[in-house]
Amino acid sequence: xxxxxxxxxxxxxxxxxxxxxxxxxxxxxxxxxxxxxxxxxxxxxxxxxxxxxxxxxxxxxxxxxxxxxxxxxxxxxxxxxxxxxxxxxxxxxxxxxxxxxxxxxxxxxxxxxxxxxxxxxxxxxxxxxxxxxxxxxxxxxxxxxxxxxxxxxxxxxxxxxxxxxxxxxxxxxxxxxxxxxxxxxxxxxxxxxxxxxxxxxxxxxxxxxxxxxxxxxxxxxxxxxxxxxxxxxxxxxxxxxxxxxxxxxxx
Amino acid sequence: xxxxxxxxxxxxxxxxxxxxxxxxxxxxxxxxxxxxxxxxxxxxxxxxxxxxxxxxxxxxxxxxxxxxxxxxxxxxxxxxxxxxxxxxxxxxxxxxxxxxxxxxxxxxxxxxxxxxxxxxxxxxxxxxxxxxxxxxxxxxxxxxxxxxxxxxxxxxxxxxxxxxxxxxxxxxxxxxxxxxxxxxxxxxxxxxxxxxxxxxxxxxxxxxxxxxxxxxxxxxxxxxxxxxxxxxxxxxxxxxxxxxxxxxxxxxxxxxxxxxxxxxxxxxxxxxxxxxxxxxxxxxxxxxxxxxxxxxxxxxxxxxxxxx
Numbered sequence: 001x002x003x004x005x006x007x008x009x010x011x012x013x014x015x016x017x018x019x020x021x022x023x024x025x026x027x028x029x030x031x032x033x034x035x036x037x038x039x040x041x042x043x044x045x046x047x048x049x050x051x052x053x054x055x056x057x058x059x060x061x062x063x064x065x066x067x068x069x070x071x072x073x074x075x076x077x078x079x080x081x082x083x084x085x086x087x088x089x090x091x092x093x094x095x096x097x098x099x100x101x102x103x104x105x106x107x108x109x110x111x112x113x114x115x116x117x118x119x120x121x122x123x124x125x126x127x128x129x130x131x132x133x134x135x136x137x138x139x140x141x142x143x144x145x146x147x148x149x150x151x152x153x154x155x156x157x158x159x160x161x162x163x164x165x166x167x168x169x170x171x172x173x174x175x176x177x178x179x180x181x182x183x184x185x186x187x188x189x190x191x192x193x194x195x196x197x198x199x200x201x202x203x204x205x206x207x208x209x210x211x212x213x214x215x216x217x218x219x220x221x222x223x224x225x226x227x228x229x230x231x232x233x234x235x236x237x238x239x240x241x242x243x244x245x246x247x248x249x250x251x
Numbered sequence: 252x253x254x255x256x257x258x259x260x261x262x263x264x265x266x267x268x269x270x271x272x273x274x275x276x277x278x279x280x281x282x283x284x285x286x287x288x289x290x291x292x293x294x295x296x297x298x299x300x301x302x303x304x305x306x307x308x309x310x311x312x313x314x315x316x317x318x319x320x321x322x323x324x325x326x327x328x329x330x331x332x333x334x335x336x337x338x339x340x341x342x343x344x345x346x347x348x349x350x351x352x353x354x355x356x357x358x359x360x361x362x363x364x365x366x367x368x369x370x371x372x373x374x375x376x377x378x379x380x381x382x383x384x385x386x387x388x389x390x391x392x393x394x395x396x397x398x399x400x401x402x403x404x405x406x407x408x409x410x411x412x413x414x415x416x417x418x419x420x421x422x423x424x425x426x427x428x429x430x431x432x433x434x435x436x437x438x439x440x441x442x443x444x445x446x447x448x449x450x451x452x453x454x455x456x457x458x459x460x461x462x463x464x465x466x467x468x469x470x471x472x473x474x475x476x477x478x479x480x481x482x483x484x485x486x487x488x489x490x491x492x493x494x495x496x497x498x499x500x501x502x503x504x505x506x507x508x509x510x511x512x513x514x515x516x517x518x519x520x521x522x523x524x525x526x527x528x529x530x531x532x533x534x535x536x537x538x539x540x541x542x543x544x545x546x547x548x549x550x551x552x553x554x555x556x557x558x559x
Contacts, residue, residue, distance in 0.1 A: 050416060052412070052415070052416075063487070065347065071415070071420075072412075072415035072416060072419075073414075073415040073416075073418050073420045073421070074418075074420075076415065076416055076417055076418035077418040081417075082416050083417070084412075084413075084416075085482065086399070088412060088413045088419055089410075089413075089415065090404075090406055090409040090411055092409055092412060092473075093405060094527070097402070097405070100402060101402050101403075101405070101406045101414075101417055101419075102417060103416050104399060104402060104406070104417050104419055105417065105418040107399040109398060109399055111400070111427075113398075114394065114395060114398035114399060114400045114401075115391060115398075115400070116394060117390070117393065117394025117395075117398070119395075121398045121399075124399070125397055125398060125399075137333060146527055146530055147522075148287060164417070168417060168418070195448070216454070233366055249401060
């Protein structure tokens with residue numbers, strides 16, 4: 001089943017064609033890869049899907065519905081979660097609070113119940129705190145529950161960001177360079193988590209630089225260069241493609 | 252002790268009123284809006300209440316809530332054009348709003364009494380009523396801060412991008428913060444007019460803004476304890492240092508500079524984060540295991556994402 005579909009997506013900044021006619025699909029239940037050299041438009045594409053940037057033309061569809069005209073928060077509420085290339089946490093908040101804000105999309109307390117502190121709102125907060133703790137345990141972060149996220153080491157900050165994205169139980173998970181700066185052991189451990197999320201039915205799109213990581217994880221890889229897709233195949237085939245080799249290594 | 256409290260009761264009342272205004276100021280800051288409009292909301296509440304009670308003969312019990320509602324409505328109206336602004340631009344825009352309200356109260360003389368002020372308001376409100384209002388506001392703000400709305404506010408203040416990526420609508424939450432700020436400001440404006448016998452335009456001008464803002468900066472921008480400490484310092488310090496005569500404002504200034512230098516988060520917030528740090532260090536994080544270990548051993552599927 002196709003969860004996310006891009007059709008002829010373009011984004012121009014003045015004369016710069018950052019993304020220039022990109023079409024592909026992200027199926028649910030799989031990890032799809034998107035690779036490309038620096039400046040090829042990968043992060044712009046993530047921002048276009050997430051609604052942070054507006055499209056110059058083209059369309060992004062989630063489960064067949066166009067989402068390309070919606071604002072970032074509306075896209076998030078529909079179930080598109082993302083991580084950021086440069087980790088962005090709520091630095092003052094504790095690790096648990098950082099994860100709990102991930103549940104925001106799922107919360108159902110009405111405005112009045114929240115303002116008056118009615119039992120329904122309090123119960124929801126309690127339940128979410130428990131679910132947050134369970135998630136912390138799963139990512140082996142229970143020991144850092146009360147630690148302010150801004151003071152954590154880099155690798156842990158990545159984990160917190162990942163937990164926050166996963167907490168919202170998204171239909172589509174966009175990961176912008178999730179293993180940048182990690183060693184191979186940590187990277188493959190995270191890869192295992194992504195694979196399991198996909199097994200559970202999530203559509204996962206991994207945007208990466210690390211071609212080895214993508215090759216291990218994805219069944220299908222799209223290659224972006226100068227805002228255009230230049231290849232789309234299994235990782236093995238893609239890495240043999242002369243156009244891809246040229247884009248990565250130069251001609 | 253009782254004698255001391257009795258002698259200082261007006262100071263205590265003034266502290267409670269300032270505390271109310273400080274909460275009106277804090278709630279917008281908490282969700283990342285640099286609004287100074289609380290003074291305008293307070294003025295609207297105060298004049299609305301005075302006019303309703305004196306000119307129209309409404310009972311104060313009706314007039315005070317109506318003043319709060321007027322403040323809330325003004326908060327909503329202000330939030331519409333301000334949704335596009337951020338940071339210092341919001342501060343300037345709301346500063347202008349405060350001046351507009353002061354100007355209106357000056358020129359609408361038949362209704363407001365102009366520069367002389369609205370005088371001869373019967374006193375309907377004392378310490379108990381104000382304290383009750385403060386208690387209600389603290390309860391409501393506490394409920395709000397532990398709910399999804401509070402979490403949304405905190406996320407917006409710290410990183411608007413991240414908040415949006417998680418589904419928090421900055422427009423909706425900012426509007427809500429303005430309305431709540433307006434309600435609280437209007438409520439305490441009304442209480443003040445029913446307490447102080449008179450209302451005059453410059454009461455809700457620049458110095459009002461400085462006082463409430465100072466209370467928040469001294470006390471803290473996040474916790475409910477912050478404004479309590481901040482207002483206490485702002486109101487009590489000049490009283491305590493009264494024997495120093497002309498030099499007392501120097502003492503106030505020096506204390507403020509020291510607090511800002513050494514506890515930039517404010518006294519209340521610094522104290523609370525010290526408490527939670529202590530709790531965190533008691534937890535003593537063990538040396539981190541590589542993530543690999545648990546990724547392979549944890550087999551429980553779905554539960555943490557809320558899937559059955």
